[in-house]
Amino acid sequence: MSKADVLSKLDHEFSHVAARVKETSGAIGEKAAAAASAVGDMANRAATNLSADADELASIAGREAQRVGEQLSRNTPHSGILGNVSQSVARTVTEGGEYMECSKLSGMRHDLAALIRRNPVPTIFIAMGLGWVASRMFRK
Numbered sequence: 001m002s003k004a005d006v007l008s009k010l011d012h013e014f015s016h017v018a019a020r021v022k023e024t025s026g027a028i029g030e031k032a033a034a035a036a037s038a039v040g041d042m043a044n045r046a047a048t049n050l051s052a053d054a055d056e057l058a059s060i061a062g063r064e065a066q067r068v069g070e071q072l073s074r075n076t077p078h079s080g081i082l083g084n085v086s087q088s089v090a091r092t093v094t095e096g097g098e099y100m101e102c103s104k105l106s107g108m109r110h111d112l113a114a115l116i117r118r119n120p121v122p123t124i125f126i127a128m129g130l131g132w133v134a135s136r137m138f139r140k
Contacts, residue, residue, distance in 0.1 A: 055104035065100060
């Protein structure tokens with residue numbers, strides 16, 4: 001076998017190996033993309049389930065707040081200054097519970113975002129105040 005034949009055969013074998021490596025790397029890339037897609041789908045499903053669970057918990061909390069408001073209304077005075085105040089508190093608790101039950105967490109998040117967009121400066125001051133209070137609490 002001449003040197004040219006050996007080089008030709010090596011060149012052919014190298015081309016064959018290079019083609020196989022290219023095929024294998026393409027297959028690995030496809031598998032990696034499929035795995036990444038599967039992980040993304042699983043994360044999306046988990047986030048959706050978590051959001052649905054949070055909405056359900058907010059709805060349950062809303063129903064419980066309504067019950068508390070109704071109990072306050074039944075068990076507190078109905079007349080006089082104390083009656084007016086207690087009935088107002090009971091009505092506010094009941095209405096807050098209805099809002100929580102109907103809006104759920106996702107609706108409350110949307111309403112809060114809209115409120116912040118409409119009132120950015122007071123929101124900044126409130127956040128600064130809450131931060132100050134939290135820092136005072138954690139210092140002790």
